[in-house]
Amino acid sequence: MHNATFACLFDMDGVLVDNIDFHVNAWLQFAQHHNRPLTKAQYLEHINGHVSADAMAYVFQREISPGELIVLTEEKEAIYRELYRPHLQPAPGLLTFLSDLKAAHVPLAVGTSAPISNVYFTLDGLPLRPYFDAVVDASMVKHGKPDPEIYLRAAERVGVAPALCVVFEDAFAGIEAGLRAGMNVIAVATTHTREELKDQGAALIIDDFVGLTVAKVGQLVTPV
C-alpha cells in the first residue's frame, strides 16, 4: 500500500463533474430573464469558479444585499440543476481514482465556490460524499476564489499542511486560489483548453482522471 503523505483537495464544478456548459446556459437564461447582458466569454472570464456573491455583483454591476443574494442565487441554481439533472455523472475515471486514493489513506476534501444546495445536488446525488473527509462550500468562507481561503480551510479540516496539498481545478480563479494557498495544482482541461491552461502555474494538466495514479500525484509533493 502507498504510504500517503499528502492530501488531495478537489474543486467541484468542472472537476468532479464536467458540467460547465450547463452552468453557462443557466447563467445566460438567468441574465436574459433579468434583462442583463451576458456572454459566454464574460462568464468564463468573470464568473466561472467564483462564489455567487461576486458573480451576481458582476452580472448586476452593483452590490447585492444578503437577502437578495439568496433569492437570486437559488433562482439561477434551480435553472442549472433542472438543465444538468438528466446528465449528472462523475467525471471520467473519477470513481476509480477516488477509490485508489482512499485505499492509500490519502485525506480527501472538496473546496467549492458553489452554494450548499448544489453541493447536496452533486455530492449526495451521485453519491460522492462518502469519499470525502471534509467539504468546504461558499457559505463557510468570507472570501471566494481567487482568494485562497476555501483551500486553506479545506487543508485545515483534513489536518494537512498547505505545501502537502494537491488541488484539482478547472477554473482560472480556482487555480490562482490553490497557488496563493501555497499548494500544488493540477489543472483539469474541461472548461479551458490545455493551451489556455498552460501558463497558469499548474504543475500538471490532465484531461480527466482516467489512468491517473496515486503515485503520480504523490510525486508532486514528495521529494524524490
Ligand SMILES: O=P(O)(O)OC[C@H]1O[C@@H](O)[C@H](O)[C@@H](O)[C@@H]1O
Ligand atoms: O468550480 P467550483 O468552485 O465548484 O464553483 C462553483 C461555481 O462555479 C461557477 O462556474 C458557476 O457558474 C457557479 O454557479 C458555481 O456555483
